[in-house]
Amino acid sequence: MALESPTEKELRRVQSRARSERGSGSLLMVGLMAVIVMMAAAAVCAAGYLVAGRQARAAADLAALSGAVAIEQGGDGCAAARSNASRNRARAVACERVGDQIDFVITVTAEVKVTAPMRGLPTRVWAVAYAGPAGSGR
Numbered sequence: 001m002a003l004e005s006p007t008e009k010e011l012r013r014v015q016s017r018a019r020s021e022r023g024s025g026s027l028l029m030v031g032l033m034a035v036i037v038m039m040a041a042a043a044v045c046a047a048g049y050l051v052a053g054r055q056a057r058a059a060a061d062l063a064a065l066s067g068a069v070a071i072e073q074g075g076d077g078c079a080a081a082r083s084n085a086s087r088n089r090a091r092a093v094a095c096e097r098v099g100d101q102i103d104f105v106i107t108v109t110a111e112v113k114v115t116a117p118m119r120g121l122p123t124r125v126w127a128v129a130y131a132g133p134a135g136s137g138r
Contacts, residue, residue: 048116059090060110060129
């Protein structure tokens with residue numbers, strides 16, 4: 001069987017289809033880039049919340065420890081906790097001491113502002129930490 005040569009009508013139909021698909025690769029790349037940009041924005045937002053959460057936990061821990069040391073030395077534990085939290089770029093929103101001078105627990109809640117908040121999500125992150133006297137077994 002011999003190969004038939006394409007007719008002019010078939011050639012025009014193939015060329016017409018090729019022209020109608022021209023630029024579809026560009027649209028595909030624009031869509032792909034939009035998806036990549038949105039994923040990058042979500043990653044930056046998630047990283048901002050992760051960093052703020054870790055910073056809030058560290059600030060709350062350090063504030064509670066400094067408050068416990070201040071109480072053991074006869075000072076105001078909550079004032080020491082607030083001061084320490086502010087030095088760690090956080091704010092002590094709550095501080096509570098339970099117990100006496102020898103056996104006590106100080107509870108500190110620290111708040112940190114999220115650097116890249118997303119609309120509809122909280123703009124601040126909180127963490128709670130507890131501390132007591134050394135050797136108390138807590």
